[in-house]
Amino acid sequence: MAKTAISAQQVVKWFGVGDARTNAVKAASFEASFGEIFYLVGPSGSGKTTLLSMLSGILKPDSGSVYIDNADIWTLSTDELADFRLNRIGFVFQDYHLFPRLTTLENVAIPLILKKYDWDKAMQEALKYLDIVGLKNRAQLPPYKLSGGEQQRVAIARAIVSQPDILIFDEPTASLDGDTGKKIMSFIKDDILNEQRCVLVVTHDSRIFEYADKIMKMEDGVVTAIENHSEM
Amino acid sequence: MKGILIIAFKLLVNDKGKFAALLMGITFAVFLMVMMTSIFSGVLRSASSVVINIGAKIWVMDPAVTTVANSIPMPDFVQDAVRSIDGVKYAVPLYSGAATLRLSNGAYQSATILGLDDTSLLGRPQLLEGKIEDIFAENGFLVVKDSEINKLNDPHIGTTFELNEHRGVIVGIAKVAANGLFGMPTLYTTYNRAIQYIPTARFTTSYVLVEPKSPEAVQHIKDEVKKMGFLAVTKEEFREKISTYYKFKTGFGTNILIMTMISFIVGLSISGQTFYTFILENLDKFGALKAIGAKSHELIIMIVFQAGFTALTGYGLGVGLCTIMIGLAKMRLPNYASVVTFGNLGIAFIMVLIIAIFSSLIGVRKVLKIEPFDVFRG
Incomplete structure (x- = not known):
């Protein structure tokens, strides 16, 4: 049986005050295991991004607990949380958030630089990961000279360069055409996912559901269903 | 990092x-x-060029003096009284003023005139041409070679001019550390010739330049001069006084x-x-x-x-x-x-x-x- 990577228990988040106070996530609970791709799906405003943020140590829940590899992350201090994210979590943002003034290689090396790697060693290591995503020959280009799919792969290389065991993708196919989106997901499933890694994907793109191991559906902040893909 | x-x-x-x-x-x-x-x-x-160029350690003046160019003549006894203060090695007079020269071509030109003590020539400039003793020659003047010298029609040794119906002769070309502020050529002569050639008020001594016997004597000299109703300041204090005037009063x-x-x-x-x-x-x-x-x-x-x-x-x-x-x-x-x-x-x-x-x-x-x-x- 696969080891539990992420466990959320009765996680609640409120936003706003007074009449504008909104319950964004209502007692969400679920578990995701290492070696699986776990989807959070739902319409816009359903609370999936808020939940994702709480799972990744970015947004503190008002109540409930989040365990990553059996450790309660919200007992950590701010700096410890930053270290935790740096070492254990890899992010691929919806808009990639690559630095246009740095080369592709330097963008990929950023997590290593933050981990205090020597500059040359960080670049060598980053180049290996650019090779993994098939962009070694684009290393010295600025990201804006790459296609959307290539930028996505650079963002993936940056997310995995520090060898995190949790990978978080926020709407990974939102800016891509159908074929490129499928290629990216196929690449994630075949080359990025392994037994020591859990991939969490927030999406509402039904075209890529086939790559999920589990799909958790959310609506109005409530987890409405958790299904194995094979059951769907 | x-x-x-x-x-x-x-x-x-x-x-x-x-x-x-x-x-x-x-x-x-x-x-x-x-x-x-x-x-x-x-x-x-x-503005402090005269203070810099003359280089005396202590300057005695009327307390109302604000800048070196606006000297207020003091009676001759001040020099003698200063000389008698304990701690004074020597004290000499300095004339500082302006005059209008009539050049050989008939043109008129204002100039700064500095009259150095006849005995010691304390504060004399470094000469580029000529001999310093020629300043004692009849009608002898030194001219400072700066950007204003051409206003005297490119003078050289032997050039003559007229100053209050007195003849003046350039006997030396000098250089100084700091140039003046007012765009006028500068001439050096002896104190006695300066007060003889340039009309003055009843009193003639612009400043008394003092050399103290030791740095410790400076304060005593200042105190004694103050008792006489005059002001003694060090070179640095005089420059500061001039600086303060331009900073805050102009x-x-x-x-x-x-x-x-x-x-x-x-x-x-x-x-x-x-x-x-x-x-x-x-x-x-x-x-x-x-x-x-x-x-x-x-x-x-x-x-x-x-x-x-x-x-x-x-x-x-x-x-x-x-x-x-x-x-x-x-x-x-x-x-x-x-x-x-x-x-x-x-x-x-x-x-x-x-x-x-x-x-x-x-x-x-x-x-x-x-x-x-x-x-x-x-």
């Missing part, structure tokens, strides 16, 4: 447009600040201060605004860095480094530009009153640091407020 600084450096300099705008803003501000304060320093130095200092402040505000506005825009454009990236695992203090270091690097580079360029401009101006105008002092550089440096701190603060404030969650929310 080194890697973070390299990233910060590349983010800054690779944004060539903004980096150039930042540098131009700070360079221009530093250039103006250093230029303004250098001109002011140059003018103050020129409006000149205020104008320079206003111009310097305007330069500072221009630099602050340009660099502050540009740096703020730079931070705003990269705000989502800083948020992403936070999400990835950058700590707040690391982001602060990045921003402070960027602001500091820009400020110091702009400072260097500004000072360099100012030095080149002053150098070029001095090639054309030898008497150009502008001096870059350590004080001026220090003032500009402090103002640049304030610009850097201000720019950093607005950037840091913005970056610290961005939440990684905002990056997810877009």
